[in-house]
Amino acid sequence: MQSNFTDTILSRxxxxxxxxxxxxxxxxxxRDKVYPMGINPSAxxxxxxxxxxxxxxxSPKPDSTKTPSTNASDSSGTTTDSTYxxxxxxxxxxxxxxxxxxxxVHHVEQTNLPGMLGSEQRRAVKLFEEADGECLELLTLxxxxxxxxxxxxxxxxxxxxxxxxxxE
Numbered sequence: 822m823q824s825n826f827t828d829t830i831l832s833r834x835x836x837x838x839x840x841x842x843x844x845x846x847x848x849x850x851x852r853d854k855v856y857p858m859g860i861n862p863s864a865x866x867x868x869x870x871x872x873x874x875x876x877x878x879x880s881p882k883p884d885s886t887k888t889p890s891t892n893a894s895d896s897s898g899t900t901t902d903s904t905y906x907x908x909x910x911x912x913x914x915x916x917x918x919x920x921x922x923x924x925x926v927h928h929v930e931q932t933n934l935p936g937m938l939g940s941e942q943r944r945a946v947k948l949f950e951e952a953d954g955e956c957l958e959l960l961t962l963x964x965x966x967x968x969x970x971x972x973x974x975x976x977x978x979x980x981x982x983x984x985x986x987x988x989e
């Protein structure tokens with residue numbers, strides 16, 4: 822049985838999100854940033870009420886805006902040098918209200934990156950409001966090898982407006 826805290830977090834996460842920032846930084850120096858998918862990648866993240874998620878990230882141009890020699894490794898040890906990342910599967914929330922800890926676990930059931938298949942991608946969750954709407958920040962808990970250095974990856978999303986199919 823889920824707590825009211827978990828239910829509240831789930832209701833805030835469900836929906837469609839658009840990427841606003843995707844960067845990787847050194848644990849000891851958050852100012853030392855690189856952009857594994859380039860400066861302005863486009864991406865959509867979906868969370869459904871019945872516990873499924875889908876993520877797609879596309880680098881704008883393969884070579885023009887991508888950090889040179891980007892070589893990202895996910896937490897399962899898979900190395901990617903990709904301009905497109907997609908995965909989908911179930912998700913779970915791990916919320917500890919007493920310490921204010923919120924984590925989401927993406928269970929990767931389909932992906933274009935074979936090494937990620939079957940993995941669990943665990944992220945720290947932060948939900949916050951900005952002047953132009955609700956935002957979601959996902960942060961890796963473990964570092965990834967990016968450009969030969971161990972870095973944390975932070976991805977920030979802005980909620981997309983609700984779609985009303987069939988209404989113009």
